Amino acid sequence: VRALVTGAASGLGRALAIRLAAHGARVTALDRDAAGLATLPAPAEPLAADLVDTAALEGLGETLAARGPYDTVIHAAGISATGRFEALCLDEMARVIAVNLLAPMALTAALLRARALRPGGSLVLIGSLSHRLGYPGAAAYAASKDGIASFGRSLRRPLARAGIKVVTVLPGPLDTPHAARHAPPGASGRGRMRPEIAADLILARMRRGGSFTPGLGPAVAGAFGLVAPGLATRIMHRTLYLPLVAAAADAGSATATLDPALPVTAASAGQAGPPA
């Protein structure tokens, strides 16, 4: 059994890579963070690559396809940029779109073209609960995740013909470095799901296809967003956006939280979302 996981050095991607390996899969683990990949427990095959580098995606797709064919492909790499839209830097927002939306679509195209996804396998896209609730304060992130959800719905039927299941995961807040970076300052972090638990739920569910939210609490929040989308977004405005704006004002600057220039780019997985 072979698997590919992007964003595998931390957060949800890491948890997924570890669980898959524990189940006996040979995991190709991709991340920009080579040091993080090096700390994965054994059978993972690391591949350090930066998904922000759009020009390199075509070649990366070929490299990944050559390591296949895969039974499971999981696009877990994701970054965010939070703050008032008009105060955020355009390049940073373009990077969010590149990592969260462009890269998974381009890599999926390359893998399918090379027949590197086996019939009977699963393509797992990581969206966000923000698809159900809206996400003021992270406009580019929300856009990228809604785009992924549309992409998943579009692929479902064509890939079903090839025997491949497409599943779009819409996770709520996870207890990951990503969530900690982008939550409003002072957020307790209570109610964030451990990525290991989310990973188990995703792996148990992925052979069925469709979209789902791991965990009862976040799933109920998502259902609420489907029934009352306007009210759900107003609640997000009050609980996420206003605290972000207030914190930015306190800091005496209009700038907001970007994924820090730590290893400058793609890949800490895990989703921001509403406070549970």
Next chain:
Amino acid sequence: MTISPMSYLVTGASSGIGLALVQRLAASGHTVLATGRRPEAALPGDFPDVPYLAADLASPGGAAAVAARVPAGLDRAILNAGTGQYRPIEAETAAEVAAILETNLIAPLRLAHALHPALEASRGRLCLVGSTAHRGAPAMPLYAASKGALDGLGRALASEWHGRVVVRVVHPGPTRTAMHARAGFDPGRLAAVFWDPGQAAEAVLAAVERGGGYRASLSLAAGLVGRLRRRRAAA
């Protein structure tokens, strides 16, 4: 409907719904700045007498050039430019994925960013033209994803800018424009139930002015009802 003259920006104005929009706006006496990718000399003969700026919105300089030309108090920005291909996903290269996202998502994002001060100054409205394909379209997954993303952008902006700038995402259903031919799709007899660009343009303009939620879908059913009404009005 009589409305006092306002200033509009319309992107993607050289054909399709964009062209129909500027024709209607010019005829109603509004001030319009139109932009498109075509050079001015290549505009269709029925393009109205309004200022036109040839700009490639898929380049960072394009959005800045457009923003520099809009009036200080812009009342309405209708970001309509879009592109798409009827192609299965395995036929797409990374460069094509990037190009579609650049035009359909990054360009409106850049323009929304650049136009925010002008729209806020006039308590104006921003309209993003999406597509009902955002619900998922097996024949054009990239296009669907770009329009889904545009919907998410609009939803976030509508909430962030609440009380300052009204944001609406309008999703037209299939419309008889040159995009289908360019995208490699012959609708054949299906075209009979498609929206015509003029009808879609009127629906877009009405959707921009109405109240309520950020999203307005122009479904085929809504189009047929509108067509019947107009036929009755004409009779």
